[in-house]
Amino acid sequence: MKQIFLIYGHYNDKSFNAAIRDTFIEESKKIGHEIDLVNVYDEKQIKFWDGGEPDEQILDYRKRLEQADIMMVMSPCHNYIMNSATENFIANVFTPPWAFKYKKLFRNYGFPIPNMLKGKTACLLYTSPSPR
Numbered sequence: 001m002k003q004i005f006l007i008y009g010h011y012n013d014k015s016f017n018a019a020i021r022d023t024f025i026e027e028s029k030k031i032g033h034e035i036d037l038v039n040v041y042d043e044k045q046i047k048f049w050d051g052g053e054p055d056e057q058i059l060d061y062r063k064r065l066e067q068a069d070i071m072m073v074m075s076p077c078h079n080y081i082m083n084s085a086t087e088n089f090i091a092n093v094f095t096p097p098w099a100f101k102y103k104k105l106f107r108n109y110g111f112p113i114p115n116m117l118k119g120k121t122a123c124l125l126y127t128s129p130s131p132r
Contacts, residue, residue, distance in 0.1 A: 001032040001033055001034065002033045002034070002069040002070050003033070003034050003036065003067060003068045003069050003070070004028060004033055004034065004035050004036065004068060004069070004070045004071075004072060005036045005038070005064055005065050005067075005068035005070070005071045005072070006021070006024075006025070006035055006036065006037045006038065006071075006072045006074065007038050007040065007071065007072065007073045007074070007086065007089060007090075008021050008037060008038065008039045008040065008074045008075075009039075009040045009041065009073070009074065009075040009076075009082065009083050009085050009086030009089065010039075010041065010074070010075070010076055010083070011041045011085075015076070016127060017074060017075075017076050017127055020074065020125065020127070021037075021074055024072075024074075025037070036064055036067075036068060038061065038064075038089075040085045040086055040088075040089050041085060043057075044057060045085075046058070046088055046089060046092050047092070048088060048091075049088065049091040049092050049095075054092070054093075054095075054098075058092050058093055061089075061093050062093060062098055062116070065093070065116070065117070065120075066116055068120065069120065069121065070120065070121045070122075070123065071117075071120055071121070071122050071123070072122075072123040072124075072125065073086065073090070073122075073123070073124050073125070074125045074127075075124075075125075075126060075127075076126075076127050076128070076129075077126055077127060077128035077129075082126070094117070096112075096115075097115060098115060098116050099114075099115060099116060099117050100112040100113060100114050100115050100117065101113045101115050
């Protein structure tokens with residue numbers, strides 16, 4: 001059994017994304033997984049990333065992520081990127097030093113070292129519309 005933290009970013013519960021989300025949750029529960037769903041459009045809107053300290057809402061998301069084995073992001077593709085609500089969630093929650101730290105190599109150059117996300121499986125499900 002796995003604990004899955006599902007970050008879902010679509011405003012329409014009748015969308016193709018919603019059908020995928022619902023099927024994923026249903027099938028995951030059938031085989032014993034637990035799902036912690038965050039629909040970024042149903043939650044209190046997160047402030048735009050400003051480099052400041054995380055508020056209680058962000059700290060709660062991080063605590064829930066720490067308890068998960070798998071994190072999954074589901075988002076439609078808008079203009080070749082995730083929608084802005086999902087992007088803003090990622091920008092606010094997955095920040096250093098909580099998500100990762102940097103190992104400095106030279107001046108301001110280095111590479112990221114996993115921190116609280118180390119050992120977690122990450123899945124991104126990205127849907128895009130077909131040509132009309």
